[in-house]
Amino acid sequence: MIDVADLVVEYGTATALDRVTLAVDKGEMVALLGPNGAGKSTLANTLAGLLAPASGTVRIGGRLALVPEGRQLFPDMSVADNLALGGWRSGQRDPAPVYELLPRLADLAGRRAGVLSGGEQQMVAVGRALMSRPQVLVVDELSLGLAPNITADLAAHLTRLNREQGVAVLLIEQNARLAFELCSRAYVLESGQVQAEGPCAELAGDPRVASAYLGGAIT
Amino acid sequence: MSAFLTYLLNGLAVGCAIALIASGLVAIHRVTGVVNFAQGTFAVVAGLCTSSLLGLGMPHGVSEAAAVLLAGLAGLLTGLAAIGRPGTTPLSSLIVTLGVGVLAYAVEIVLWGDQPRSAPGLAGSVTIAGARIQTQHLLVIAVTAATFALLALFFGRTYLGKALTACASNPYAARVVGIDPRRMGLLAFALGGLLGGLAGVLITPLRPISFDTDVTLIVNAFAAAVFGALTRPVVALGGALLLGVAETMAAGYGYGSHQLEVALGLMLVVMIVQASRRSAIHEEAV
Numbered sequence: 305m306i307d308v309a310d311l312v313v314e315y316g317t318a319t320a321l322d323r324v325t326l327a328v329d330k331g332e333m334v335a336l337l338g339p340n341g342a343g344k345s346t347l348a349n350t351l352a353g354l355l356a357p358a359s360g361t362v363r364i365g366g367r368l369a370l371v372p373e374g375r376q377l378f379p380d381m382s383v384a385d386n387l388a389l390g391g392w393r394s395g396q397r398d399p400a401p402v403y404e405l406l407p408r409l410a411d412l413a414g415r416r417a418g419v420l421s422g423g424e425q426q427m428v429a430v431g432r433a434l435m436s437r438p439q440v441l442v443v444d445e446l447s448l449g450l451a452p453n454i455t456a457d458l459a460a461h462l463t464r465l466n467r468e469q470g471v472a473v474l475l476i477e478q479n480a481r482l483a484f485e486l487c488s489r490a491y492v493l494e495s496g497q498v499q500a501e502g503p504c505a506e507l508a509g510d511p512r513v514a515s516a517y518l519g520g521a522i523t
Numbered sequence: 524m525s526a527f528l529t530y531l532l533n534g535l536a537v538g539c540a541i542a543l544i545a546s547g548l549v550a551i552h553r554v555t556g557v558v559n560f561a562q563g564t565f566a567v568v569a570g571l572c573t574s575s576l577l578g579l580g581m582p583h584g585v586s587e588a589a590a591v592l593l594a595g596l597a598g599l600l601t602g603l604a605a606i607g608r609p610g611t612t613p614l615s616s617l618i619v620t621l622g623v624g625v626l627a628y629a630v631e632i633v634l635w636g637d638q639p640r641s642a643p644g645l646a647g648s649v650t651i652a653g654a655r656i657q658t659q660h661l662l663v664i665a666v667t668a669a670t671f672a673l674l675a676l677f678f679g680r681t682y683l684g685k686a687l688t689a690c691a692s693n694p695y696a697a698r699v700v701g702i703d704p705r706r707m708g709l710l711a712f713a714l715g716g717l718l719g720g721l722a723g724v725l726i727t728p729l730r731p732i733s734f735d736t737d738v739t740l741i742v743n744a745f746a747a748a749v750f751g752a753l754t755r756p757v758v759a760l761g762g763a764l765l766l767g768v769a770e771t772m773a774a775g776y777g778y779g780s781h782q783l784e785v786a787l788g789l790m791l792v793v794m795i796v797q798a799s800r801r802s803a804i805h806e807e808a809v
Contacts, residue, residue: 354698376696378689388682389689393701397682432700 305330305440305472306351306368311360313346320346322496323360328440330365333466333473335483335504337517338493344476345373347493348444351474366439366472367394373444373476375429379418383409383428386417390435402431406461423454430458434465440472441465447479455479459486480517484508492517528654530775531768536660536729538767539667543722544744545751545759546674547598547715552753553691554704554711556613561601561623562744563737565719568627569594570732571635573724574642586642591720597627598716602709609705624737631734639736644728663725670721671760687711691754739783743770746790750797766790 306328313321321343328334338344349355350362352370369390378386387399387409403410409431412420417428426446433441443462447455463486465471477483483490484504492500492513500513507513544562551559569590576586601623605616644659678684689697690707697704722740723732743766750762766789773785 352699370699372696372699376693376699378692378696380692381685381688385685389685389697389700389702392686436701 305332305365306474307361307363307365308347308351309361311347311350311362312358313343313350313355314358320496321350324493324496324498326491326498326501328472328474330439330472331466331470332489333463333475333487335480335487335490336474336476336493337478337480337483337490337513339478339516341495342493343496344493345444346496348372348442348474348476351442364440367436368440368442369433369436369438371426371429371433371441371443371446373448375422375425377417377425377428377432379416381417382413383415383417383420384413386428386432387413387435390432392436394436396435396437399431399435401437402434405434405465406431423450423458426450426454426458427461430461438471440474442474442476444476445478446475447477447482455482462486480508480513525653525655526775528652529656530771532651532654532656532664533660533775534768534771535764536656536663536767537771538764539663540722540726541740541743541747541767542760542763543667543670543718543725544740545747545763546671546756547718547722548744548748549751549753549756549759550674550687550718551602551708551711551715552748554687555606555616555708557605557616557620557708558613558745558753559601559605559620559712559715560617560741561620561627561737562715562719563739563741564601564624564627565594565597565716566723566726566740567631567732567734567737568597569720569723570642570727570736571631571640571734573727574640574732575635577642587724590724591717594720594723595713595717598719599709599713601716602712605712606705606708627737628734635734637734639731639733640727641731642724642727644725657729659725659728663729666721666725670718671756674756683710742783742787746787749794750790762790762793765793 308324308326311321311324312319324347336344346355348370350357351364351368378389384399387402388397391397406427408427412424417425446458459482462473466473475483475487487504489502490504490507491498500507500510544566548559548562551557572590572593573586576589601620604623605619645662648655648657678688686702687707687710689702690704694704747763747766748759751758769785769789770782773782778785
């Protein structure tokens, strides 16, 4: 679904992504870990077509939707309008399938997006991305600034989406525990380069990854 | 008292025309971040075009509609020049709009000469509570009210209007959902052209228009738009009405040669008060 090979993205003279190779297959749920400034959001924006690669290839095999870092809603508009605009690219404006997956959004439909809680806003951001009926979803920092129980609830929705509807997910996270729990494979991005990759179980056992992202080895 | 009422109603009509131009400035600035200094030009183009078409014997209605559409096209072309190239900063675009305004002078002088032109509007006048007001003034007020109502419906209810608002609210998020801010910006410029053109055809029967009338128009409209921080059309409408009434009062009570200065002085006071109130609120919040 996502096939990235030797991707280089530059901001002026600075190299944000340096020969990154990454793949997400159909129906797969893959994590991308890395510290602040590693280039994770640059990769997300490049996959969404908002940034142009300097070199390398990006192939997307289906409709891709991005849940951007920091939710990025239209704060003065209602939840229903935020969702409707999510269907701009596909022409789909009926929110019923999204309400079916995230029933809470139907209750919030008339509320202004800017006054909602962080968890509710993140749910709107996910719902807005789903309006385009994507085959692959890139979620940038799902858990950032949210309480663990709220993150767990949102994560359960993503898992359901992945299992029941076969939507491939690239989960970009700083919270490695959450990422390892949800995903089968993971990539570790540091300073614009992929430093490690493999099945989550293997990576969790890697002492270097464990000390950097899990605060010590998993016991 | 009847003189006061006459000045008030005439002032409201003048304010309405300013408000139409200001709303074009706001529409363009909200979506693109560009202050369009060619906004007054759209009114001049439409005004001069109406006078020519009516002069050629075309009927009322058709002439005005054609002139407004031409102004819309002028808006679109200005937009292409100002934001057509990806990556142009709003400041560079602002300079381009100034350049378009100067270029328009040359085109207008070639096509229409440098003498002021007028056009017949609605003839006659009506008396309201002892105050005589020209029918054309009432038309300006009615058309402006209808236009603002339509704009509110367009931005608040239609999908396209919401997409334009989305570009103003969060340009990055707009791109994330696939809205092309450049195309929306061009649409805003075309809308700005239509609104400027509407103002032009409405005021040409009231005051002759020449190629350089755009300076007076843009100064007034800019003052009104800044009143609403270049983002709030309804506040800009209020500012424009205040400005129109102040200018007409100044002229009516014998300060005709200083009417622009009186009005702009008043705006300055309002803006200083507004700014100090805002910073006070800000300090309290901090």
